Amino acid sequence: MNIRNLxxxxxxxxxxxxxxxxxxxxxxxxxxxxxxxDRSIRAAENREPTIPRPDQDRAVQQKxxxxxxxxxxxxxxxxxxVDDMGYGDPGCYGGGAAIxxxxxxxxxxxxxxxxxxxxxxxxTCTPTRSAILTGRLPIRTGLxxxxxxxxxxxxxxxxxxxxxxxxxxxxxxxxxxxxxxxxGEAEGMRPHDVGFDEYYGxxxxxxxxxxxxxxxxxxxxVNNPARLRAxxxxxxxxxxxxxxxGGQTNKVSQIKSIEDMGRAxxxxxxxxxxxxxELADGxxxxxxxxxxxxxxxxxxxNPDLGSLSAAKYYYKEAVAEVDRHVGEIVKSLESAGVxxxxxxxxxxxxxPQMDGWPDAGHxxxxxxxxxxxxxxxxxxxxxxxxxxxxxxxxxxxxxxLMDLFGTSLxxxxxxxxxxLDDRYYDFIDQASFLIDDNGxxxxxxxxxxxxxxxxxxxxxxxxxxxxxxxxxxTHLHIDMSTVQNVGLAPxxxxxxxxxxxxxxxxxxxxxxxxxxxxxxxxxxxTFKKFPPKNIGL
Ligand code: CA
Numbered sequence: 001m002n003i004r005n006l007x008x009x010x011x012x013x014x015x016x017x018x019x020x021x022x023x024x025x026x027x028x029x030x031x032x033x034x035x036x037x038d039r040s041i042r043a044a045e046n047r048e049p050t051i052p053r054p055d056q057d058r059a060v061q062q063k064x065x066x067x068x069x070x071x072x073x074x075x076x077x078x079x080x081x082v083d084d085m086g087y088g089d090p091g092c093y094g095g096g097a098a099i100x101x102x103x104x105x106x107x108x109x110x111x112x113x114x115x116x117x118x119x120x121x122x123x124t125c126t127p128t129r130s131a132i133l134t135g136r137l138p139i140r141t142g143l144x145x146x147x148x149x150x151x152x153x154x155x156x157x158x159x160x161x162x163x164x165x166x167x168x169x170x171x172x173x174x175x176x177x178x179x180x181x182x183x184g185e186a187e188g189m190r191p192h193d194v195g196f197d198e199y200y201g202x203x204x205x206x207x208x209x210x211x212x213x214x215x216x217x218x219x220x221x222v223n224n225p226a227r228l229r230a231x232x233x234x235x236x237x238x239x240x241x242x243x244x245x246g247g248q249t250n251k252v253s254q255i256k257s258i259e260d261m262g263r264a265x266x267x268x269x270x271x272x273x274x275x276x277x278e279l280a281d282g283x284x285x286x287x288x289x290x291x292x293x294x295x296x297x298x299x300x301x302n303p304d305l306g307s308l309s310a311a312k313y314y315y316k317e318a319v320a321e322v323d324r325h326v327g328e329i330v331k332s333l334e335s336a337g338v339x340x341x342x343x344x345x346x347x348x349x350x351x352p353q354m355d356g357w358p359d360a361g362h363x364x365x366x367x368x369x370x371x372x373x374x375x376x377x378x379x380x381x382x383x384x385x386x387x388x389x390x391x392x393x394x395x396x397x398x399x400x401l402m403d404l405f406g407t408s409l410x411x412x413x414x415x416x417x418x419x420l421d422d423r424y425y426d427f428i429d430q431a432s433f434l435i436d437d438n439g440x441x442x443x444x445x446x447x448x449x450x451x452x453x454x455x456x457x458x459x460x461x462x463x464x465x466x467x468x469x470x471x472x473x474t475h476l477h478i479d480m481s482t483v484q485n486v487g488l489a490p491x492x493x494x495x496x497x498x499x500x501x502x503x504x505x506x507x508x509x510x511x512x513x514x515x516x517x518x519x520x521x522x523x524x525x526t527f528k529k530f531p532p533k534n535i536g537l
Contacts, residue, residue, distance in 0.1 A: 038519065048443075074172075075342060077286070078290065079347075082348045083296035084295055084296040084350060086351055100312075103320070113344075120446045123369060138449060139527075140424060142534055152536065156184070163196075168408070174279055176279075178200050180202055181291070192246075201291065203241065206293050261300050266305065268292070276329070298356070301321075308320035339386045349401075365501070395440075398444070400427070423530060462510070464520065469481050470484055493505065
């Protein structure tokens with residue numbers, strides 16, 4: 001790879017910044033060295049390059065075929081997505097009882113399966129939630145930032161996006177999304193409009209709902225009748241919605257108080273548990289995406305459950321409650337006799353929202369939700385499959401949550417050949433990484449975006465930033481931060497010796513800067529043929 005060749009640059013790689021490009025032009029890397037470092041191969045121009053692992057792929061194909069022969073059914077897929085949980089919150093990631101909220105059920109899930117330590121989300125909710133269902137980066141679908149009250153989208157991104165739920169539903173799976181959606185609540189954008197057979201949940205985040213119910217936190221709205229009336233026109237739906245493919249949409253109940261909000265996750269968990277019992281007896285395999293409302297601020301304790309944490313703070317109560325529900329859902333799989341035929345993946349959709357502190361989680365890394373430093377994007381990632389994934393495995397192999405898209409298709413036996421070639425796909429099928437006893441990641445690079453800005457790239461233990469989000473005060477990574485170009489050289493960190501990204505190893509002390517930064521250039525060039533989509537966000 002010769003990064004002197006900038007002639008192929010797409011207009012969008014202007015995002016890299018003039019100074020950075022100047023530096024890149026001054027570097028060149030021996031082709032052979034570059035190919036040894038970057039082992040990935042691009043199979044098609046619209047697919048993310050993949051590290052070939054033919055042996056583990058074959059072994060896992062055989063393992064999957066053997067299970068199917070035994071059960072007579074394709075496997076169930078269950079995603080457990082927590083909102084805004086920090087990498088350091090669960091006990092198995094260094095938190096738990098040590099920071100005031102024990103997480104025995106999440107820890108048990110990790111001990112019984114594979115604990116990923118380099119698992120990446122996008123830096124906010126909507127981008128991650130849409131990316132994992134489309135296998136495509138937010139910049140490609142237009143869902144580049146959270147949809148908030150009052151937002152008017154100019155184009156429904158789902159008009160031409162194809163969700164995993166649609167693909168799995170079409171392949172004979174029963175598809176259900178329980179809980180938080182946050183990818184649009186207008187007709188045509190709801191879960192049951194975009195491929196899910198059934199939806200039972202809330203369209204938006206907890207704070208979006210409770211800002212008109214909580215007089216202590218929002219007195220200028222809640223105690224001002226005129227403003228409250230005006231807010232009615234733009235507020236997100238505050239009902240628990242039960243929707244079905246075809247359009248039937250029922251309002252089950254309304255959140256009228258912070259106590260109601262506090263009870264929501266228990267109600268959602270009870271629904272998922274009930275559905276697992278029903279679906280386990282049916283003919284179809286199922287795909288359930290269970291999205292917790294907690295632990296996104298503002299958190300309110302469930303008044304029916306009593307105190308659950310040692311810390312007593314609402315955030316900690318929320319972590320402990322989510323853990324309890326994780327335990328209930330996993331137990332329901334076991335009781336229904338389908339634990340051995342269900343792939344479970346537990347994660348968070350982004351890092352902790354420090355802007356909400358102390359109603360916020362813990363990350364050992366720099367930054368938080370809203371930034372592309374590790375604190376914003378590195379999240380817990382636990383893959384569990386009794387009898388299929390060896391208990392106690394750990395891996396630092398790169399995993400992007402978008403890989404859940406390709407992995408789930410593989411598990412369901414849906415060929416990725418069915419995907420369209422008019423668009424770029426960023427996912428990698430990581431089934432063999434997650435399932436093989438000695439599985440290695442097939443991903444060589446993770447790219448980090450903030451809105452429509454290309455920010456950074458991680459390869460191996462190196463991460464190069466060409467733009468950064470810098471908070472202008474201690475912990476306001478969203479409300480008081482700036483996006484900045486880096487200077488002459490990208491900020492290159494070695495995450496193994498500097499996990500907090502504070503000591504750049506730069507162009508003076510690292511041989512790989514040109515390759516990592518060059519990977520960004522190659523990534524940017526994919527937008528030349530496959531341009532980004534703008535939906536007015
Ligand atoms: Ca989130």
